Amino acid sequence: MVQNVATRMAELEPEDFYLLSGVEHGMRFSRWVAAEKIPQFSRLDGDEVDYRLDRCMDRELLERKTIQYTGYRLTFEGYDALALRTFAERETIDGVGAPLGVGKESDVYEVRSFQPLALKYHREGYTNFREVQKEREYTAQNKHRSWLYTARKAAEREYDALETLFPEVNVPRPVDQNRHAIVMQRIDGVELSRAKLESKQVVGVLELILEEMATAYDAGYVHADMSEYNVFVNSEGVTIFDWPQAVPTDHENSYELLTRDVDNLVGHFDRKYPKETPELDRSGIADAVAANGFENVREHVREA
DSSP states (O other): OOOOGGGGGGGOOHHHHHHHHHHHHHTTTOSSEEGGGHHHHHTOOHHHHHHHHHHHHHTTSEEEEESSSEEEEEOHHHHHHHHHHHHHHTTSOSEEEEEEEEOSSEEEEEEESSSOEEEEEEOTTTTTHHHHHHHOHHHHTOSSOOHHHHHHHHHHHHHHHHHHHTTTSOOOOEEEEETTEEEEEOOOSEETTTOOOOGGGHHHHHHHHHHHHHHHHHHTEEOSSOSTTSEEEETTEEEEOOOTTOEETTSTTHHHHHHHHHHHHHHHHHHHOTTTSOOBOHHHHHHHHHTTOOOOSGGGBOOO
């Protein structure tokens, strides 16, 4: 598990960040940055580099490997530190609080600020880079890319989608983005997978989510990873989150991905609420969403 680096930020000095930025720069060219190249990348002299390497290694911001040469690379904690420093310099956040959610491809923390915000670090590619490369379009055409690139591109893609969709679609309001991290509105609610809907709420909540998907499609995006784990439910409605894999509606596979999203969503309601969920024409729903013609679930109930 990646540790919350916020507690170590006060210990770091400007030269530590010069070193981390230098290693980040070197990782554009190789997975492990040769020790003798770090002075050039960081603009620190050799003795200063040695001292800063020890400091950053002690704080688990870097890792070292000896192959034919001694090389260094950022850990995710080191990459987190660089993003946090940028957010602090921009006065986007005042501090980082407790974790809100930790997953395979992202960590989310509450943010101390003048308004309720959340900080999301993308983790794609660090532990299983080859699989992520195969699955995610934004890395599929790049044969030699570090996990920094994969995670940063995921954050950029998600931030772009949120900026396009908000506020017409109920998504978290985007605030700032740097490297692999996004600051966004904190959403209170219950994940759809854990929500216990009353019988009279089931069809209504399903309809609300489909309406948001239709509005997103009209705005130019298909979520492409829709499931019960990407929706919050609260007294004000629903919020769809996690958009890094979203594709534009003019993408060659957009309709296929939309159909899969509808199938995943309706399938969840079928499994969890079999009595309350009518048998629906899922392909008909996808067609209506794509044609900007979705109005309600009743129109897509299969006749007995």
